[in-house]
Amino acid sequence: MTSIHLDNAAKRFGRATVLNDINLEIEDGEFCVFLGPSGCGKSTLLRMIAGIETLTQGELKIGDQRMNEALPAERRVAMVFQNYALYPHMSVYENMAFGLKQAKTPKDQIVERVGEAARILQIENLLERKPKELSGGQRQRVAIGRAIVRQPAVFLFDEPLSNLDAALRVHMRTEIANLHRKFPEASMIYVTHDQTEAMALADKIVLLRAGDDVITKGSIAQTGSPLELYHRPKNLFVAGFLGSPSMNFLPVTLVAASEDGARVKLDSDEELFVPVSAGHLPIGAKLTLGIRPEHMTPVGEAVTEQVFSRALNAVENFGEYSFLYLSESTDAPMIAKVSDETEVSLRGAIKFQIRPELCHLFDEAGDALTHLNPAPKSISFDATAL
Ligand SMILES: Nc1ncnc2c1ncn2[C@@H]1O[C@H](COP(=O)(O)OP(=O)(O)O)[C@@H](O)[C@H]1O
Ligand SMILES: [Mg+2]
Incomplete structure (x- = not known):
């Protein structure tokens, strides 16, 4: 069970409320994207799920278990950061093996898991290199590899492609989609401010908005599939945020x-x-x-x-x-x-x-009047029928 529930969650730093009234359900194996403008609280929400930040209010469950008090290591989550966060003095192999060594995983298992992750990410020929000898895309692969070897129930990505150039970003985006297919049991939460990335990857988008004043900030503007948000935005914010122009x-x-x-x-x-x-x-x-x-x-x-x-x-x-x-x-x-x-x-x-x-x-409050017809459906086809 890798579903994630947030019930009435809030986060305050001192007097500033950064996240308010967060109710959220991410299903087993779902690819969920937290999307929103810079500063709306996406990273904070991800860090609360990872256990790097505490909840000021509300409850977090992973599976059936309350996780508010659980240590990060007890949550079966693995996080991939925008800046890769690799150890510069360690080789690719050592970077990927480090967390497992710390957890006292038997040596033969470490070798096997690092080998398997390297194979999936096609970095087997880079295992002896140091991070400074890698391109941005290769570094990000190592960072993802470090998450894979931990066999997490939930993958957490915080803007993992932001440091890459445009072409590589599109390439890595499809690789992350492939990764999701290779680990269908794992849930994935992916933070981005880029609506194209969100539309391309998500089963479910959670679109966050920053509040209008400095005291009250991020709340959920709408949750739904990419096409639900595109065709049936619930309010002016969602309607204006998705779509270009x-x-x-x-x-x-x-x-x-x-x-x-x-x-x-x-x-x-x-x-x-x-x-x-x-x-x-x-x-x-x-x-x-x-x-x-x-x-x-x-x-x-x-x-x-x-x-x-x-x-x-x-x-x-x-x-x-x-x-x-x-x-x-x-x-x-x-x-x-x-x-x-x-x-x-x-x-x-x-x-x-x-x-x-x-x-x-x-209407005058900015809420959408309800459409009387169902939203256009996404295209789906059965590949086995081809
Ligand atoms: N440790 C902290 N102390 C005080 N304010 C913080 C802290 N971390 C984040 N914030 C504030 O919370 C808000 C949301 O930040 P963040 O979650 O990083 O946004 P996003 O990832 O959506 O850009 C910002 O206004 C930020 O300044
Ligand atoms: Mg952020």
Whole structure:
């Protein structure tokens, strides 16, 4: 049993509350990513699970066991740090064997486990080298190897790829996904501020937000699968954090609400229909409409349903797609991400059509109105059927 439960957990350093009201369940064998902006408390939360920080309040369980008072070594967790934390005077082999020696593991078992980890990570030919003779990617592999040899129930990664260059980061990301497949029993918790890494790796994302004032900080903004968070963000923070470029937000007014959804009017007087539950709101309510740049489809003059027009300010071509920068009455720039084949002119206005189910509406408190249709499903296929 390697499930992890946090029940009403909080962390305070002196008078500053760094984490508040953390309720969390990570299932057996799950790959869970703690995602959020810098300083929101991701590392602190990971360190509380590792036993490097104590909980100020609440309970931590690993399996069925309360772990608040357990020493790090008793928790069957292994942590991989961003800065590798290797011993510079020891060889790769000695670095990986060190923890096992300390735990008085028999010599033959140490040899076997280090050999196996080196094989999995393809660093067998590096065992005699010192850390300074390794590249960044190789060092990170050794750090991961040191975690593997301990045969932990839970792997904890704190931004392990942040020190690597972009190409290597993508490569190591797929290696970490492979590692998860090689140890399907182990749960993994992976901290990152990088939404692409989170979307690529996670079964479950825990998106943390920093509080608005200096006293109260990190809390959970939403927990769910990558696509749940992308298609069904619960609030403006989640909607704006995931996706690049960010979701466009436009002020709108509610003009009609029925069982099927809401009709809203933009400042430019165009109206859009959004299939969300809005029956509890008065006509005239001020709302925020959310539209992702990649969901804006340029259409011809003849199309009149579910459309709005904007003047074009600038274009950026990237080959595969283009960003169109559109004029907005408010300060916030509006961006459409369209196929590069789209012909646009900097003189005219462009008309966009938006599928109703791809629109989002948020109330004055910033909470999303509930969608009436299920979120689009992720693509899954059975590899054995190929
Ligand atoms: N030992 C500490 N004492 C006081 N404040 C701390 C300590 N460790 C972390 N913090 C504060 O807690 C907040 C969250 O830090 P951290 O968990 O490192 O954030 P993240 O990993 O999300 O960037 C930050 O404001 C940080 O300054
Ligand atoms: Mg951190």
